Amino acid sequence: MNDDIFEDPEGSREEILAATYRALHEHGYSDLTIQRIGDQFDKSTSLLYYHYENKDELVLETLEFLLDGFEAQFTTNEITEPREHLETFVERMCNSSAEQAHLETLLELRARAIHDERYQRHFNRSDRVFETHLADVIEAGIDAGEFRDVDPDAVATALVMFFNGIVLRRSTDDSDAWVTRATSEIASYLEDRLYVDGD
Amino acid sequence: MNDDIFEDPEGSREEILAATYRALHEHGYSDLTIQRIGDQFDKSTSLLYYHYENKDELVLETLEFLLDGFEAQFTTNEITEPREHLETFVERMCNSSAEQAHLETLLELRARAIHDERYQRHFNRSDRVFETHLADVIEAGIDAGEFRDVDPDAVATALVMFFNGIVLRRSTDDSDAWVTRATSEIASYLEDRLYVDGD
Numbered sequence: 001m002n003d004d005i006f007e008d009p010e011g012s013r014e015e016i017l018a019a020t021y022r023a024l025h026e027h028g029y030s031d032l033t034i035q036r037i038g039d040q041f042d043k044s045t046s047l048l049y050y051h052y053e054n055k056d057e058l059v060l061e062t063l064e065f066l067l068d069g070f071e072a073q074f075t076t077n078e079i080t081e082p083r084e085h086l087e088t089f090v091e092r093m094c095n096s097s098a099e100q101a102h103l104e105t106l107l108e109l110r111a112r113a114i115h116d117e118r119y120q121r122h123f124n125r126s127d128r129v130f131e132t133h134l135a136d137v138i139e140a141g142i143d144a145g146e147f148r149d150v151d152p153d154a155v156a157t158a159l160v161m162f163f164n165g166i167v168l169r170r171s172t173d174d175s176d177a178w179v180t181r182a183t184s185e186i187a188s189y190l191e192d193r194l195y196v197d198g199d
Numbered sequence: 200m201n202d203d204i205f206e207d208p209e210g211s212r213e214e215i216l217a218a219t220y221r222a223l224h225e226h227g228y229s230d231l232t233i234q235r236i237g238d239q240f241d242k243s244t245s246l247l248y249y250h251y252e253n254k255d256e257l258v259l260e261t262l263e264f265l266l267d268g269f270e271a272q273f274t275t276n277e278i279t280e281p282r283e284h285l286e287t288f289v290e291r292m293c294n295s296s297a298e299q300a301h302l303e304t305l306l307e308l309r310a311r312a313i314h315d316e317r318y319q320r321h322f323n324r325s326d327r328v329f330e331t332h333l334a335d336v337i338e339a340g341i342d343a344g345e346f347r348d349v350d351p352d353a354v355a356t357a358l359v360m361f362f363n364g365i366v367l368r369r370s371t372d373d374s375d376a377w378v379t380r381a382t383s384e385i386a387s388y389l390e391d392r393l394y395v396d397g398d
Contacts, residue, residue: 030314104313111310113371114303115229123371131377150387157377158384164367165360172312172322178330178356185357188349192391 005069016041016048020062025101029059029108056118059109063122067129074133082141083195089137090190093163094183103170110167130163131156138194147194155194162186204268215240215247219261224300228258228307255317258308262321266328273332281340282394288336289389292362293382302369309366329362330355337393346393354393361385 006018019040027036032055038045052058079085113119134156141147166182205217218239226235231254237244251257278284312318333355340346365381 028313107310107367108313110367110370111306114227114307120371127368127372127377151380151384154380154384154387157380158361158388161361161364161368161381162357163364165362165364168306168309168363168367169326169360171309172319173326178326181350181353181356182360185350185353188353189357189388189392193388 005066012043012047014065015043016051016058017062017065020058021066024059024062024105025099028101028105029112032059034058056116060118060122063109063126067122067126070133071129074129074136079137079140082137082144083146086134086137086141086190089134090159090186094166094179094186100170100174103167106167107171127160127164131160134159141194146196148196150194158189159186204265211242211246213264214242215250215257216261216264219257220265223258223261223304224298227300227304228311231258233257255315259317259321262308262325266321266325269332270328273328273335278336278339281336281343282345285333285336285340285389288333289358289385293365293378293385299369299373302366305366306370326359326363330359333358340393345395347395349393357388358385 006014006021009015009018016037020037022040023037024032026040034048034052034055035045037055037058038048041048048058052061109119110123113123131153135152138147138150138152138155142149142152162182166179169178205213205220208214208217215236219236221239222236223231225239226232233247233251233254234244236254236257237247240247247257251260308318309322312322330352334351337346337349337351337354341348341351361381365378368377
């Protein structure tokens with residue numbers, strides 16, 4: 001998705017999380033250190049050491065802050081054009097111009113979840129937040145008579161699976177051909193399965 | 200998929216790879232050591248140290264051996280019942296009774312690909328082997344008049360994405376509800392998109 005949320009941080013806490021976000025995407029998770037987060041931070045690095053025990057506390061708080069932002073955005077805005085809304089969402093998630101490094105970091109963090117319950121809880125919540133939003137969009141489309149009477153939760157789960165599948169494969173294969181095939185097939189899936197009027 | 204290939208290993212090399220496979224699934228990648236592979240091996244552990252520099256050489260050779268086995272199986276057997284073949288394949292990949300530990304290990308290994316080119320090459324090849332096989336099955340179904348005239352490569356890419364998405368989410372969420380929704384939605388997708396006669 002986007003990271004506009006960090007464009008104009010308010011107060012020290014948000015500045016710290018914005019610095020963590022930038023350092024994470026510059027160095028990846030493995031090479032991230034509190035010092036490197038400090039390099040992205042205008043104020044003294046000692047402030048970081050004072051408030052956070054280790055880099056995982058910083059990373060987890062940054063991930064939660066980002067997810068809270070998405071969730072607020074999802075629940076505040078009314079869904080007036082379900083089909084357009086869904087297509088914009090899918091396009092963003094499949095966007096083949098997303099930085100490879102960005103997706104690799106995401107996979108590194110998800111792999112942390114295997115051995116660290118805190119990451120497990122975060123990504124568990126993250127999948128549910130996206131799934132719930134997609135189900136809401138699909139339900140709005142059904143109510144508007146634009147989408148067929150499918151099970152919104154099942155279609156939402158499938159879409160989240162698609163997005164996760166893209167993250168996973170991107171980590172080993174940064175070629176464009178399969179992403180193009182994948183994107184066009186998601187469009188066909190929505191066309192055949194969801195839309196009442198084909199284009 | 201299945202690991203029958205290691206049920207009856209032939210010669211020392213296959214015995215070593217079978218021991219690596221068992222140790223990997225017992226301990227996961229992070230906690231794997233050559234000594235722990237040795238514990239699964241009937242002969243002397245010194246044989247392992249003699250032939251292999253480190254655990255990654257053992258793991259990579261085991262992964263390649265398994266993938267060679269799948270590839271041989273895929274290209275040898277003729278596809279006589281495309282729809283049944285496809286459904287059995289999908290069922291195996293989505294099988295919710297697959298061991299959580301097994302899927303976590305797979306994700307650990309895929310995350311290695313971010314920092315290790317050898318794993319990157321392996322999983323790159325692995326995705327292509329499964330994709331090629333699925334495209335062959337879909338093409339056989341089109342030729343037999345059972346499947347619609349879709350782009351076999353695009354549908355195969357989407358299916359691989361689904362399977363990868365299941366692996367990724369399973370690492371953080373071992374509940375059954377979303378796997379059930381995912382599996383039913385893949386069936387609906389194939390029904391609406393692929394099969395000429397709905398059931």
